[in-house]
Amino acid sequence: MTDPVLEVENLTITYTVGAGTFHAVSDVSLRIYPGQVIGIVGETGCGKSTLAQAIPRLLPEPPATIGSGKIVFRGTDLVKVPKHQLPMVRGTGIGMIFQEPLNSLNPAFRVFDQIAESIRIRHYRDIGWARTFQGGTTPFDYSKPPPIATGSAGPLKAIVPDGALEQAARNRLQSRSDYRQEVLEYLRLVRINDPETILNLYPHELSGGMRQRIMIAMALSEKPSLLIADEPTSALDVTIQAQVLTLMKELIDEVHASILFISHDLGVIAETADEIGVMYAGRIVEYGPVAQVFQSPRHPYTKALLKAAPARYKSEGPLSSIAGSVPNLSRPPPGCRFHPRCPLVQEICRGQPPPLAPIEPTAIPDQPGLHKSACYFQKEVPGLP
Amino acid sequence: MNASAPLLQIVDLQKLFPITPSIGDTLSRRPMRAIHAVDGVSLTVMPGETLGLIGESGSGKTTLGWMLARLHEPTGGSIWFDQQDVTHLQGTALRTWRRNVQIVFQDPVGSLDPRLRVWQIVGEPIRAQEGLGRPDVRERVRALLPTVGLPPDCLDQYPHEFSGGGRQRLSLARALSVSPRMIVLDEPTSALDVAVQAQILNRLVELQRSRGIAYVLITHNVAAVRFAADRVAVMYLGQIVEHGAVRSVLEHPVHPYTKALLAAVPVPDASRRRTRYRIGGDIPSLVDPKPGCRFAPRCPFVIDRCRTEDPPLLPMAGTDRLVACHRAEEVKDIAPESLLATAGTPPPAAGLFPPVA
Numbered sequence: 001m002t003d004p005v006l007e008v009e010n011l012t013i014t015y016t017v018g019a020g021t022f023h024a025v026s027d028v029s030l031r032i033y034p035g036q037v038i039g040i041v042g043e044t045g046c047g048k049s050t051l052a053q054a055i056p057r058l059l060p061e062p063p064a065t066i067g068s069g070k071i072v073f074r075g076t077d078l079v080k081v082p083k084h085q086l087p088m089v090r091g092t093g094i095g096m097i098f099q100e101p102l103n104s105l106n107p108a109f110r111v112f113d114q115i116a117e118s119i120r121i122r123h124y125r126d127i128g129w130a131r132t133f134q135g136g137t138t139p140f141d142y143s144k145p146p147p148i149a150t151g152s153a154g155p156l157k158a159i160v161p162d163g164a165l166e167q168a169a170r171n172r173l174q175s176r177s178d179y180r181q182e183v184l185e186y187l188r189l190v191r192i193n194d195p196e197t198i199l200n201l202y203p204h205e206l207s208g209g210m211r212q213r214i215m216i217a218m219a220l221s222e223k224p225s226l227l228i229a230d231e232p233t234s235a236l237d238v239t240i241q242a243q244v245l246t247l248m249k250e251l252i253d254e255v256h257a258s259i260l261f262i263s264h265d266l267g268v269i270a271e272t273a274d275e276i277g278v279m280y281a282g283r284i285v286e287y288g289p290v291a292q293v294f295q296s297p298r299h300p301y302t303k304a305l306l307k308a309a310p311a312r313y314k315s316e317g318p319l320s321s322i323a324g325s326v327p328n329l330s331r332p333p334p335g336c337r338f339h340p341r342c343p344l345v346q347e348i349c350r351g352q353p354p355p356l357a358p359i360e361p362t363a364i365p366d367q368p369g370l371h372k373s374a375c376y377f378q379k380e381v382p383g384l385p
Numbered sequence: 386m387n388a389s390a391p392l393l394q395i396v397d398l399q400k401l402f403p404i405t406p407s408i409g410d411t412l413s414r415r416p417m418r419a420i421h422a423v424d425g426v427s428l429t430v431m432p433g434e435t436l437g438l439i440g441e442s443g444s445g446k447t448t449l450g451w452m453l454a455r456l457h458e459p460t461g462g463s464i465w466f467d468q469q470d471v472t473h474l475q476g477t478a479l480r481t482w483r484r485n486v487q488i489v490f491q492d493p494v495g496s497l498d499p500r501l502r503v504w505q506i507v508g509e510p511i512r513a514q515e516g517l518g519r520p521d522v523r524e525r526v527r528a529l530l531p532t533v534g535l536p537p538d539c540l541d542q543y544p545h546e547f548s549g550g551g552r553q554r555l556s557l558a559r560a561l562s563v564s565p566r567m568i569v570l571d572e573p574t575s576a577l578d579v580a581v582q583a584q585i586l587n588r589l590v591e592l593q594r595s596r597g598i599a600y601v602l603i604t605h606n607v608a609a610v611r612f613a614a615d616r617v618a619v620m621y622l623g624q625i626v627e628h629g630a631v632r633s634v635l636e637h638p639v640h641p642y643t644k645a646l647l648a649a650v651p652v653p654d655a656s657r658r659r660t661r662y663r664i665g666g667d668i669p670s671l672v673d674p675k676p677g678c679r680f681a682p683r684c685p686f687v688i689d690r691c692r693t694e695d696p697p698l699l700p701m702a703g704t705d706r707l708v709a710c711h712r713a714e715e716v717k718d719i720a721p722e723s724l725l726a727t728a729g730t731p732p733p734a735a736g737l738f739p740p741v742a
Contacts, residue, residue, distance in 0.1 A: 043581075239645055265651060271652075318591075
């Protein structure tokens with residue numbers, strides 16, 4: 001089995017603010033292998049965006065604190081990487097697509113300049129002009145052979161081969177037209193018609209779907225091995241959302257990146273992800289292959305969430321919803337965090353938090369232990385109404 | 386009052402937003418341009434029923450909702466409420482009429498004044514309509530809060546102390562405070578999580594059953610319309626393209642846009658993964674639209690006639706369905722799922738990402 005691109009182990013993140021300490025992410029573990037699409041689904045405030053931003057260390061620290069755990073990206077524990085070296089990780093290693101493309105694009109720059117910026121930085125890294133991230137054994141850019149490690153120690157180092165600076169200076173002089181060709185290629189990759197015109201437009205002149213495609217092009221142009229998509233389609237209309245999702249699914253086959261796909265929309269996750277993790281109040285409560293989790297959920301929360309989707313008519317009776325509300329994460333309930341709202345609650349649930357354990361008997365014989373649920377009574381979940 | 390008389394009827398309603406001409410436009414005497422937000426919409430709402438309005442952003446559904454509540458002045462057409470023309474009500478008459486129609490706004494944060502307490506927010510329509518004093522208003526609000534599922538002792542709290550669902554309940558309580566006969570619900574659940582959305586929708590349906598309020602439910606969420614609406618009108622670029630009973634429209638859509646919309650909704654069912662969605666293109670501009678069907682640039686069934694001639698909203702033979710499509714009879718049996726191709730070779734990559742050897 002190949003090494004995972006990303007391995008998150010027992011990650012715990014807290015926010016310390018005036019009102020107290022919020023346990024946004026507690027004891028979350030994840031593994032993403034090359035080419036996999038992992039979905040994270042959960043309600044507002046369950047910590048999914050915190051998790052997404054913690055992986056490339058984009059969280060403002062403070063107020064956020066990564067209390068414990070590891071984020072091993074291609075062999076390097078990002079939690080231990082000093083702050084000044086983080087820009088090397090972001091971009092070349094981990095690309096990010098944000099929810100609201102208008103807020104994430106710079107309104108003062110044309111599309112060309114925004115995409116060219118990331119291409120230029122990658123270019124500088126290729127020729128050794130900018131420092132680059134050297135984690136792991138496999139190359140970031142799958143189209144290039146792995147860089148030759150020089151003698152110096154440490155996973156992060158500058159490589160400046162002989163004559164690279166002079167070469168880079170020459171490249172820079174002739175760069176603009178070169179970048180133009182490459183930017184056009186990326187715009188075509190994200191299926192933008194008439195890229196020549198789009199190049200010269202500002203973000204406000206584009207529609208929502210178009211902006212999101214520009215964001216995807218920017219993220220891809222750094223050739224990341226991991227793409228984190230944080231609610232990439234939530235701000236879009238359904239027909240445009242369907243276009244963007246279709247595009248992303250096609251790109252998965254083309255760019256060979258792994259994707260961590262975060263959404264509150266069960267339908268979107270069902271369509272894109274291979275495996276999903278369901279988050280509730282900062283913990284992953286159920287994890288497994290998407291078909292398994294949707295067809296036979298083994299955690300009462302997953303089951304309730306799936307049932308709450310309005311899929312009936314008014315005459316067919318009221319919708320089922322989950323009684324109570326999401327707990328305040330500054331004082332999370334002891335034990336299982338879902339227990340105040342759970343129909344199966346018993347004394348044991350209020351004591352120790354249940355571990356994320358493989359379901360019994362295993363439903364997928366060739367991958368035992370892949371479907372996991374953090375519930376003491378997971379066997380009884382299928383019997384719930 | 387006749388029981389079968391419509392509560393609200395709008396005829397050929399139109400709203401144009403003029404575009405401020407630039408100096409160049411003025412100097413070269415170009416004609417004034419306008420955004421056709423709502424363009425010739427006719428609808429009726431019966432007492433105690435829910436009319437769902439679905440469409441994507443920019444389809445004019447919010448503008449239409451605001452006109453129904455008389456918050457936007459229509460540029461053409463007329464609004465009849467209870468057999469009375471209210472299109473041009475002014476001053477005191479308008480103010481008195483407002484107790485009939487209330488509105489719940491889309492953004493539960495922006496539509497509640499952060500400096501007012503709960504009883505002031507919810508009681509504002511009561512004060513405006515009935516001129517009651519503070520103790521009476523507080524008493525009325527205290528009695529009202531449980532009907533939307535809020536505790537009656539939160540009278541003196543501020544909106545920021547509530548969750549998204551709680552704020553939307555406050556908005557709903559404010560709309561209910563003067564016992565209106567119709568409420569315009571502008572995306573009441575789009576900012577909410579699915580479990581909270583289910584609670585609010587259940588509450589809305591309960592209130593409708595007990596009080597006989599008519600709703601106009603404006604949303605882009607097909608699932609919410611399916612659950613809450615009796616009839617549904619599908620809007621695209623300021624016009625209604627399809628209108629009928631909710632079950633028949635959602636199960637047997639006729640207009641190609643309705644089909645596309647329904648096909649695009651992601652279903653939380655991993656066994657129904659689709660690979661490819663064939664309706665391309667973006668929503669075109671609403672500035673002085675050209676004649677012809679407005680969906681023609683994106684429509685998979687387009688013929689030459691669609692590009693030149695406006696399709697009228699006509700009843701389908703033998704049904705209560707209204708459809709604005711030249712090819713309605715031909716396309717009516719095409720299933721929405723067929724707009725999704727199940728497999729296909731992706732277009733060739735630009736050579737940027739060669740496969741791993």
